[in-house]
Amino acid sequence: MEITIREGGPDDIPAILGMLDSCVEWLVAQGRPGQWGTRPLSENPRVVESVTRDMDEGSVFIAEVDGVPAATLTLTDAPGAYLAHLPPPGEPERYIHWLASDRRFKGHGVGSALLTHAAAETRRAGVSLLRVDCYAGDDGGLVRYYESNGFARTETYKGEDDWPGQVLARRV
DSSP: OOEEEEEOOGGGHHHHHHHHHHHHHHHHHTTOTTTTOSSOGGGOHHHHHHHHHHHHHSEEEEEEETTEEEEEEEEESSOOGGGTTSOOOSSOOEEEEEEEEOGGGTTSSHHHHHHHHHHHHHHHTTOOEEEEEEEOOTTOHHHHHHHHTTOEEEEEEEOGGGOEEEEEEEEO
16 A cells, blocks of 8 residues: 655545545444534535635645545645634744645544645745644544644634634654
8 A cells, every 4th residue: 555645636636525425424323413513524615615715825735545546635834714713823924725635545544644744835835833623522533634734733722613623743
């Protein structure tokens, strides 16, 4: 199994939305609908608009396993507007959006490969702060996943409908 990472673009939006839908399906099957709900994210116009906007504002990366798109993330210069109430970091940063994998590739290391790539891209840009936010509910597994990839907890927040969120940061 070979993981390669390439830049993504508008032609990858259907694959990215498919990865997000795969995550929702998996989360629901695990009895964990709190993160992204129960309906495919590709059917939510706000999500499609957000994926497209983040792509326009940043860089999309696609991890492929033996040539098949397996995971994605987008890297921009700032968090989403939903975090505008939090204090800014006071320095340049790169921010991760929409890290998701096709769950057929769960456990193959594609998400961690993308996080490593995002850290390298951040360093290459001369920036030393890489941040991400995620769902902090249920058993906290997603927060622990980011911690296992070198991130440390910073701010907690409540999103829409008291959605529990956690911001994490990594020095690169």
